[in-house]
Amino acid sequence: MYQVIGGIISPVNDNYKKKDLVAARHRVAMVQLALQTSDWIRVDPWESEQPQWIETVKVLRHHHRELLRSLPQTEGRNQGKAVSRVPAAVPELKLLCGADILKTFQTPGLWKDEHIQEIVEKFGLVCVGRAGYDSKGYISGSAILQRYQHNIHLAREPVQNEISATYIRRALSQGHSVKYLLPDAVITYIKDHNLYTRVSSCKGNNIQNNLGKTS
Numbered sequence: 001m002y003q004v005i006g007g008i009i010s011p012v013n014d015n016y017k018k019k020d021l022v023a024a025r026h027r028v029a030m031v032q033l034a035l036q037t038s039d040w041i042r043v044d045p046w047e048s049e050q051p052q053w054i055e056t057v058k059v060l061r062h063h064h065r066e067l068l069r070s071l072p073q074t075e076g077r078n079q080g081k082a083v084s085r086v087p088a089a090v091p092e093l094k095l096l097c098g099a100d101i102l103k104t105f106q107t108p109g110l111w112k113d114e115h116i117q118e119i120v121e122k123f124g125l126v127c128v129g130r131a132g133y134d135s136k137g138y139i140s141g142s143a144i145l146q147r148y149q150h151n152i153h154l155a156r157e158p159v160q161n162e163i164s165a166t167y168i169r170r171a172l173s174q175g176h177s178v179k180y181l182l183p184d185a186v187i188t189y190i191k192d193h194n195l196y197t198r199v200s201s202c203k204g205n206n207i208q209n210n211l212g213k214t215s
């Protein structure tokens, strides 16, 4: 049993070569708007502010360090004297992802084995099912994932959610409504900044290529 004390959303760096990502400042702002009503999830821009894209395990190490640093400390005592400062409790940090990420662990050259191992050994994974992705199959097909499967939590959802960011970007670029698929504040932001229109997507790609960045 775990008590979930917080969630961090970390938008990827602009230098991650994924098609159609808009600038990180927009993605951070949109997540911030989407989280306005959350009292436990926050967006953290650290990953997006690094000079280069960085591997996920390094993002986890950073947030883990920050988490430990932020812990309330209790004084250890020896005959009335404070001798050391030890954390009252040590929370864990886990990577939350969809089942498609487990599949990408199999893509040759995409993830280093030692990074996959560190993620599942030191941190742990919480994996949400997605239609068409066989989480259990990916675990049994990987020696590392199998070894640390006690640290991989498959989240069972009462209703499967098939919303995909690719679908939403495509709908926007075709001028279709995405009302009820995104918070209204995010839709307003997208309109105000002219994001994900066909023209702005092309422009975004050019800018990113010029900078040696794609998304």
Ligand SMILES: Nc1ncnc2c1ncn2[C@@H]1O[C@H](COP(=O)(O)OP(=O)(O)OP(=O)(O)O)[C@@H](O)[C@H]1O
Residues within 6 Å of the ligand: 096, 097, 098, 099, 100, 101, 128, 129, 130, 161, 162, 163, 164, 165, 166, 167
């Ligand atoms: N419908 C969903 N159910 C479960 N996990 C999801 C879902 N959509 C996204 N995720 C997870 O959220 C994280 C961020 O996903 P990403 O931003 O790539 O969204 P996406 O919908 O997968 O995008 P795209 O459609 O462009 O691949 C990933 O770990 C992904 O597995």
Ligand SMILES: NC(=O)c1ccc[n+]([C@@H]2O[C@H](COP(=O)(O)O)[C@@H](O)[C@H]2O)c1
Residues within 6 Å of the ligand: 012, 016, 018, 054, 055, 056, 057, 101, 104, 110, 111, 112, 115
């Ligand atoms: N080697 C790695 O650490 C590695 C490889 C591929 C994707 N990722 C991360 O996975 C996340 C999702 O990426 P995709 O949307 O391309 O599946 C991104 O945050 C990206 O940084 C990490």
